[in-house]
Amino acid sequence: MTEAGSNKADTGFSLRIQQLGKVVDTGAQRLTILQAVNIEIKSGESVAIVGASGSGKSTLLGIMAGLDLPTTGSVELLGHELGALDEDQRAAVRAQGVSFVFQNFQLLPGLTALENVMLPLEIRGVRNARDEARQLLTQVGLGERQLHYPTQLSGGEQQRVAIARAFAGKPAILFADEPTGNLDSTTGAQIEDLLFELNQAGGTTLVLVTHDERLAQRCQRRVHMNAGRLEAL
């Protein structure tokens, strides 16, 4: 694996995006999904990206996290200029301190709750992965259900597992894509509490995409995505 640390610069920012654009070629026509996006997110900050469906939120999130590349512009994640890195080097950046929470939880059905949380720790080679995963599950209130499989858990419980997994290994930045989108309002509120508690406790940078205004309100900063452009609120 190539170390991605060579072009790392400590700027006090977790994420810096400049003049970012994304154009998708669909064969018949060229679709502009993002254009001239600029944003800087400080370490430990929490930012909500809100906007209507199809406004380009999720695409932006994917590019921010290095899952996809922009057509134009630059992305600097945790001090690494992603445009200069290939896919495997970007993976190495993610391994260092990026994690995710998804709308559809993305738990692996064949693994127990505990094993799901252990997985990123094991991938990063954490020695006492099991103990740390247990602790995290207890923290999210699932200490008793560690050996249950995802199908045996409710939606809210599954998202708690996903959050425990996201905070495993103490990430520097966490991207959340509609984390409460699949949950009822009561459960959703509990999940929000959990997310912000852990965010504050660990000093993690939090970037979340949502169209839930109430959730967005809890972030320190909100930006609005409209037809591929980012507007501060």
Add this chain to the structure above:
Amino acid sequence: MTLYRQWLLSLRLLLREARSGELTLILAALLIAVTSTTAIALFSARLDLAMQSRSNDLLGADLRLQSTTPIDSAWTEQAQQLGLKTSQTLTFPSVVLHGDDMSLAAIKAVDKGYPLRGILRIREQADDNAAVIAAAQGPAAGEAWVEPRLLALLNAQLGDEVELGTTRLRLSAVIIEESDRGGNFYNLSPRLMMNWADLEASGLTAAGSRLKWRLLLLGDEQALAQLRNFRDLAPNQTFESLADSNQAMANALDKARRYLGLAAMLAVVLASVAVAISAQRYASRHFDISALMRTFGLARAQVWNIYALQLLQLGLVATLAGLALAAGLQAGLLAVLGELVPQPLPAAPWSAWLLGASSGVLTLLGFALPYLLPLARVTPLRVLRRELQPVPLSGWLITSLALIALTLLLFLFTHDLPMTLGMMGGGSLLVVIMLLVLNGLILHLRQRLAQHDLPLMWRFAWQHLSRNSRQSAGQILAFALTMMVMLVIGALRNDLLADWQASLPDDAPNVFAINIQPYEVDDFRQSLQDAGLESQKLYPMVPGRLLRINDVSVQELAVADDPAINRDLALTSDQQLPASNVIEEGSWQRLLDESGQVSLEQRLAGRLGVGLGDTLAFSAGGVEFSAVVSSIRSVDWGTMTPNFYMMFSADVLAQLPANYLTSFYVPPASQAQLTALIRQYPGITLLDMQVVLGQVQALLSQVSLAVELILLFVLVAALLVMLSSLVAALPERLREGAVLRTLGAGTALLRRGHLAEFALLGFISSLLALLGAEAICFGLYRGLLSLPYDGLGWVWLWLPPLAALLLALPGMWLMRRTVTVAPLTVLRELVE
């Protein structure tokens, strides 16, 4: 992440997935492939090794002179002058008596030089734990050594006396190993070994058929070569070297091995299909985890390593378990085949284990890898956009990889490239054609049935079967073919001989008498009359060989390999056309009116390409003569009356030494009279067909049981194909079940629908199997054996429900969740 850590992770993931049942089907399919191929590989290799490493022992000499008449002592004298060691043996079939019990035995008389080379091991007590002794010489005069099964057949024990011809011999040992016995595949009767000195007293040495004299020779190559040129051999004499005797035995064993190998390959093909289906599902279920691992920071190569390592470990586990199971299966095969395989067998070489193990690796590489390769190419963006799927390998690439893997496997097994390519080409073509026909039938039926209102549960069942018509056609074909082969083998094993015997009239002859000397003919006929036994005519019989057809040596003709060429034929002459013969061409009358005529059996004439007017030259009793074909006869060989390939006009055989043969019927109540006849005419060989048939039946049972044992694995593999495709379709089934239940369908209705579907699959497969088996058996009975054919009868009643049950039970068990899980849970799970 180091490779070691990747390995640890892959192992952990593998264990977790194995626990959740994700890998069970792949593992089971691999296990079947490895087990069946390894068992056959071990079995074949051990047989090979037994033949190769002990080929000298198998011949019992460096060179052997074989003759159907006594060997001139000049040969022995010449050999001894050349410094060769010699030994003589005589083998022939004869009846052995012990009180009222009798059995046909393969007698072997040996002189004091025996064994020249090879292994003769005996036990002087019948007890299995008694010490096994390597014998330096054959039995002493007055004694006989026998194979253990002869003791059982005669109800005799060591120390008892048995009657052989006019002499009595004391049983003094059982034979544990006789390395120059020859391939036991065609040797039906148990061995009795006696001393050469007792031959004369037994009165069994008169010239006759089925006697084989052998002069065993041991010494340096030059002397052996000199002896070969000592003088010309008579047509009924041959030299046998290692190469010849190995060839004959290798051919026999090769056949048996090929059938077993073919059955094993069938299991591998089906198991591979199951592996492919399971791997495809495994891959599609792992797109998410691959994407997730990438978001966790794993590089593409690392993800690939993890899957490759998983595959490797999976293959390793399946291979190790398969090898262990194969050792058991192979022991089962040997137990079933018993004394038919040379004993004791050497241990299997490493190469055989390796060959078996390679089937697991090749199956994985050819059938699982193509589906798993795209896993490493999953984009991490999939975690946000689930519709992003890696581009699968192209269809032709997947097919080619599979075909290459199968071809390679087949070639490793057969070491015969033309056969491998032929089987792959022909086999694929045949399967494709059958699949197309079956698929077409299903589609046609679907159109027809669409216009009818079936009951709901049958409609569900039929929809499932016909929607994936190609898949259903494949499954039906796999089950039908396997069951069909099992049915045919079962029918032949159980019924063929019984049906033939039943087709004979009650008083059909059941005893053949051969080697009746001319001076005994009248007495013997009288004795039969006195005993109230009605015999067929006594036919003169001269053993002779066909040398030339129209002045061209048969060795130079295309027919040189015909079994009728290289052995003595029974030549006869009679005024009357035997009752079971019909003249098809030419005239029987010419045989009576003219000299130098021969009437030829129809099938042999066909094989030799001989027609009316052709001239055939023979050698018999040291005399060469020729005759013109004046008629062609069809012969019903199944009548138990004496029948002949060649019948001559009286003049041809008049000057030749003949002995006589006949057949007659001994009612069950008159067995004592048969025993009396055997005692009265010790030189005449009386073959009790009941006993001979019993021995044939036992042989048939053993061989077919061995093949069926392997076919059982084929059946399990076919079942795995069905189960893996069911599992692959499970999400679709779950959704369908949930939707149906939200629409108000009860669990009972869904269960009945499943039952109907799998039962229908089993039912159709078994009907096809039965139809195919009936057609094949009918062809065998009526076409090949001219026997009346009664059909499979009761099988029609029990097989379809059994097959339906066989498929319905595991099928319904797999589908149980589709009727028990709350519809909401299913729909929620599937939304993701």
